[in-house]
Amino acid sequence: MNPNKQLYYFSILLALVIHGPMLFISFEQTYDAYVHIFFAEHYASHWFDQWNYKWYTGFTVTSYPPMIHQLIAVASLLVGLKGGFILCALISILLFIRGVFYFSRLWVTERSAAYAACAASLCSSYVEAIHIFGQLPSITGIAILLNTLPVIYQWIRYGGARLFMLSLVLLSIITCTHHVTTIFGMVFFIFPVIGLALIDKTLERGEALHVKGFLISLKIDFFRLLCFGISTLLVTIFSIFPYWYWSKSDPISQVPIPHGSRDSFIEVMSSGLIFFIIPWGLMLLFLPFLFKSVFKKRNIFLGISLTLAFILGTGGTTPIPRVLLGSTAFDILTLDRFTYWATILSLPFWGEFLHQLIQGGLKDYLLLRIKPLGYKLLLVMLSVFMISSTIFIMNIGFFRPFQPSKIEVKPILNFLSSDNHDEWRYLTLGFGDQVAWLAANTNALSIDGNYHSARRLPEMTTRVVERLENAKYQGLQGLGALHQFLAQPEKYNLKYIFNNDKFYEPILYFSGWNNVQRLENNIEVWEKPDVSALPDILPRKDIPKYQQLMWSLIPMSVLLIFLIGLITSHIFSIKYIHRYDFQMPTYTDSWFKHIFWAVLITFSTMIWSSIQYMNQKAHQSAENIIIAYFDAIDYKYFDKAYTYFDPLTRPEKEQVLLDISLEDGIANSFGKLNAIKTDIQYAEDKLTATATVEAEWMTSLKLYATSHELSLVQRNERWYIISPEQEKRIPPRTTATTPSYQFSSLGKREAIINTTHHVDILDRPDIAIKQSALISYQGKYHVIGELMNTDVVPSYLTVFATLYDAQGEEILSYYVKDIMKHRLLPKESTAFRIDFEEIAIQHCMKTFKSAYIDGDNPWSYLAKPVKARLSVKSLVTDEELYPFFGIQNLEINDQDLYFDVYNYGSDGVNIPASLTTIYNQENKAKWVQADYFDSEIRALRHKPQHITIPDLDSITIISVLMESAYLINGYPPSHKYRADSQSQNPMIQNNDYQIDIKAHGYLIK
């Protein structure tokens, strides 16, 4: 057998050995694998239906080319969905290796092409694409494209209807797999191959390779190329016509979602690592050789293409990509694809480089200079580096997990399928990309999804949020989008939230969600009471019947045509297409500069890494130790945090861990460190210092600023923190007796499987609206008021208001979010405040689109509200309520209120909070605010708190709502609360105002 072919077959075996076993482990950790499995599940169950109800409020699957998903669906009939994905991935890998070999054959010798095929298995960008990103359609598209390029080349050189049709069939398959590959593939892959073919035709005519000769070749073949271009365009359109139809008829208007590939890789080094350094990997060592090779005359078109892809892949590091693509495309596209394509385009020359190193001129050069031993050592080192980098990339999730731990979905499926829970929508938090796997296994509908190109919900498209389920990673914008769904779940029939991230617990609780149970897989189920079930008929967007048929049949038909033609060999003969009679340029060179470059890069990287490591070493400096300490606290690495304390003065580790565990609270337990600022004052001897640290914690409720005074000491060139003293005050009592009661709403439910629509209806406790008003403060509008549960059972409240303009036209409606106590004991009252800012901004962005400038006051675009209607719904609740709070030692200083919150019950309160209502002298509520305190209050303890109230003189009461503007449980108020009485809660006086402060809090079950 031809030794080159032997090496080629070895490369296929290598790919199977390296990637095959790893696929079984890595694919579940990738970003996109489950999304594609989700789409496949759709086709497996509804092949001919293009509408999928499971995400958002439904979306069309014609938003993504279907080939891979349909193939997985077909394979799933035998091996299941996951097995189908792995099978398709394995086939894709084999196609890729084959494609690299035959594509490389166009540019380099057969031997070099075989080396390129071997190197392809270890190509960093490819490994990253499979084992980290899981982009199966994209990598399959490129694999097929690489196999198509030699066909196109041969058709241009030798013509023939069969080659032409084969090209179109393969391009159709690529389009059905990943349309972006076809579109950009035209620019980066096909045009260079066309250019190459024309160059070879020029050489074939015996002419020198010159522009004039090339233009003559172009002129000769112009009509053929034009027809090819038009045919390709038509094939691209026709193959996935419903996709283009959807794009045109229902274009997305989504605000750009940040992506690391658009960052400046110098400023954001982590993005540079993931989207530039890792994909290029060891190929960075041979860049001069690469660019020298691709700019040889024969390769000139590839050189231009590669350079363009290289520059575009640098993201925001330079302004060039934005200029080349335009702002819109730059903000929409993820630019890592260009680096990926650049590395693929480089593979033939990487193969050539390896050929020269192992068998060519470079080997001879090195043998002369570093002797055989040195040469062998170099080869071994290079091999080790290549394999190590591949293994490292495959397992990078081990060092820095990209996904939460694997979640067993069975308990969630059982929950959804029982007791008609799937008659409502659900949401997941903290699931990572496993949301798609859960969705693939249930018929229940989620309000969130994992394919944001298809979503149209304004709450998501008007904000920089990729998914609700990882809203915290998008900062305040992401959390703002989540808040809207939590505040108004009725809008989308959202009732259940499966929470896997403690971070979200505070906002869930204070927005009125109840923690109902913990499933066997440790996922918490949160429920919102009093939400309507999904209607029987759900809206859907249908496409014309012919498009449904096109979408369902064309991809598999095209594939079938290709396979039949391949097998029969009558139409698509493989042998026929392998003719490589062209003049190959020589790649001998002066090797010194290439070696110098490789050595320079290697040593620069090592030195830079060492410097970075030294600079970030925790004990290196006072700044480092503080950053390391807060980093460890943020990630709950308490053992590590302990090592940063001064070993001579720190307490026992158990004591420190105990102290930390007792310092619960929203910032410590539910926060994520957002920013940190240090101010270090060194003593004269420079051996001690005092640091004032301002830390900013992002929580699901708000940003918290904490201030810390730390003492630092240097011993033996290493800095340490003097461990802070924790307050050891103990309450005077050793026992606590707290009377409490339990309330159960048993209902009249029978143990039957049928629904009990009217036999068992939950009570709606009687509610009185004591007062309510529309106010404005700092140009924003709010509805505030006071309610009371006049019934004898505990009540859960849902409150929303509608604003009207002077003409009586409705402007906006919104719900109370967290500025209210949602759960009231009998005869308990609560104040509330509804803020309309978020909904007003979203409304402006949706209505006025680009005419609304982000940051503008939305009320300058909308009609000013002059009145409002208030609607209150109540539902009996048997949630355990904890009222054992006291406000102690109240002091007022202008706008600052100081007080102690005392927890005299038997349980610790993890997140204490207060609800403050401010009244004027006529007992009219003028302002309501909610404040959350950063540390836990254990039983029988109190903690000092401080809140700031606004300047009340700047608050205007626009209109006081009358009884006619109230609806309680759908009806006008049945009896008037004694509005004319002077009854009021105990209050503190402050100048012309009276203030009522009420404490409450969140207790972890």
Place this chain on the structure above:
Amino acid sequence: MTERLFYILLIISLLSCQNEQVDINALIHTQHIQAPLQLNAGSPLLPYPATSHSHSQQYLLSGINGTIELDYDAKSESIILPKPINEKAGVYTLTIIRDQRITHIRTLEIKAKAAQGKALSYIGPKSVPYNDQNGVMVTSALTDQYNNMLKGQYGINYHQLSDNTYQINRQSINHEYYTSKTLYVSNDKVALVGIEADDSYSDELFFEGSSGCPVSAEIYVEEYYNVADGTQTFQVHLSEILDADDAPVETGTYMRAALYDAEQKLSANYQFICINGTAQITMVNPNQQGDYQVKVSACGDELAASAELSFEADFLEIPKQWISSHLLKVGPIVSRLNQKLQDGTPVLLQFIGCQADETIYYKLDDGICLINTDEIIANCKTTKLSVQIRSIKDTISNPNE
């Protein structure tokens, strides 16, 4: 040549694709509005003669929840109404489209079937205040087997069985809920109410009259440590918590207890619940000496007040010392129980004799406060400083002025 023919065929076939978008508004040709169609719930077929049907005809059913397309069954000459639509009573709109034109718009009313099985159910309210002369609106529903509520077809009778046996009888027309007024629970605070419909369906309900807001209570305060240390606690007990009808209030009723000083200024504010007409609150001693009173309120009204409570100062003096010419050490402040005052306790510093009322705040840390007078930026600095912690105030000379 073959290639070129292929190109041409390809182009022709693609150009012949049509856009099938239907513009309803532009293409409405004829509408025939006729009498509403009616159907009982559970009927899967809506009769529609085959002579009126054609192969290209489409049937769209619209309701409150959206629109679906219906199929036609030629064998039974009917339009097929799928589940669960055919089980849901309501008014729908049937639109018939032929050749992209709307030919008919009909109203389809799906009516509830006859009551069947456990058809009568009570809806609410679940609690009824006793002795409430206004009475309470009670509501029931009669449903068919698909849980559609029946309208105007049955009468619901309410029988209140107590010492004041009487009947409330109301028959509703064209309403889905059968309501009644004046369900009244008398002094014995219980009521057994039976409801029945058409002598066939019945249900029984037990009401216990619920209490109103607390209006009176007995209050006493246990023996307490009378030092204003802000740490020790004292127990406040309430009993005989009654409403306006002298009945014990419901367990779980929310109430508040406030601590007022001698000037009736609010010092503390507690929440608690009533259990079987009693309650117990643990309050913390104030941190300012003086006379206090506990007042209990509910529903915004005060209902009881305790006897006067007196608290003496927790510490009598403030130790203070100039460590250097500009560094003043205040403390250690130790309470009578020999405990250092709580971290964060405010320390107020003032320059005595200054026109402006400028108070600078510090905090105790481990019972001590260190004040660097060099760091104080004040409009006025005098020779005497006052230091105040809680209600104790002391003066010290300023060596720097």
